[in-house]
Amino acid sequence: MNSPYFRDVYFKTDDGLTLYARDYPGPTAEAAVILCLHGLSRNSRDFEDLAPLLQKNYRVIVPDQRGRGRSEADAQVEHYTPQTYILDTLRLLDDLEVKNFSVVGTSMGGLMAMGIGALAPERLGKVVLNDIGPVIAQRGLDRIKQSVGSKMIFPGWSAAADHLASVNETAFPHYATADWLRFAARACSQTPDGVALDYDPNITVPLSGATPDVRPDDLWPLFESLADVPVLLIRGALSDLLEPPCVEKMRQRNKGMEVLEVPGVGHAPMLNESGVSDVLISFLSFPAIR
Known part of the structure; x- marks a missing residue:
């Protein structure tokens, strides 16, 4: 994909998958790095508005986690966990010779930020947690389990937008048709068979009751690993998570x-x-006092 804003990056994981990231160069070679991490069923396109704004002052790196967007799917579905995504992402940053960075993490991406805080705290600058915390509300988790994980192909973009509106209208009650079409452009891709949700449906397998990952109480130590890191929490007022x-x-x-x-x-x-x-840019720009 040719873009005036970013270059395409492909890299190999430790277990041999080829994954993708967008790399938005900063104003100088020494510019500080912002890492943007998407949610469970999303991809790097979620940050296509924010990344060019951040790029004015920072280098911005936005990966597609395995099984999403332009990254390879994993036949070993048990690897679809935040722990694996963290290791993949640190591998990407090591390949790009990025030692220190701040994180903007949406939902699952915020959980990854907490995990990086526990695994490599010396590398973190600041963290923005977008609508995620150490306790994941059951009603939100149930909704995600019901709405994510099916392979869905639509005859066209309007049908894809209609489906996404039916699933997400309570979260974005003010959205009009044009907004849902743009939402679809970020969440789906064109395939020979039609417009498809842009993720491997197996990404939700570790969320099933048969293979539990972590209990909500287990996440508090991860959040507390950010005690010495400046944190901005963003919450949707209507959030069910x-x-x-x-x-x-x-x-x-x-x-x-x-x-x-x-x-x-x-x-x-x-x-x-x-x-x-x-608010987000102001938070990232203000010097950290640690």
Whole structure:
């Protein structure tokens, strides 16, 4: 894909898959790096509005996790876990000779940021958690299990947009037809058989009751690994995945954490809502006091 903003990067994982990332060069070769990490069923296109804004001051790296977008699917479905994605991402950064970076992580990408905080805290600058915390609300988890994980192919982009609207309209009640078409352009791709959701449906296998990954209580130590890292928490006011009691408990455990609630939006804010990018960029730009 030719773009005036980014270059395509392909790299090999330790277990031999070929994965993809967008690399948005910064204004100088020494520019600080922002790593943008997408959610469970999404891909690097989710950041196509935010990344060019960040690129004015930073180098921005946006991977497609295995089984999403232009990255290879994994025949070993048990590898579809945040732990594996973290190792893949650190491998990418090592290949690109990036030692230190900040993270903007949406949903699963935020869980990955917490995991990086536990595994390689010395590499983290700042962290933006987009609509995710150490307690994942059951109603949101149930919705994800019901709506993600099926191989779906649509006859055209309008049909894909209609499906995505039916699944996500409670999270984005203000969206019009044009918004859902753009949503579809980010979440789907054109295939010889039609317009398909752009992920391997097996990505949800580790979420099933037969192969549990981690219990919600297990995530608090990961969040606490960010105690010395400046954190901005962004929450959709209508979110069914990150509930207010969890936000309050996060505040209690990380006194310096900043919080931004986005009105009229559920899980998860696209970060192009009015004023959100301004707050996010200001947070990333302000010198960290650690």
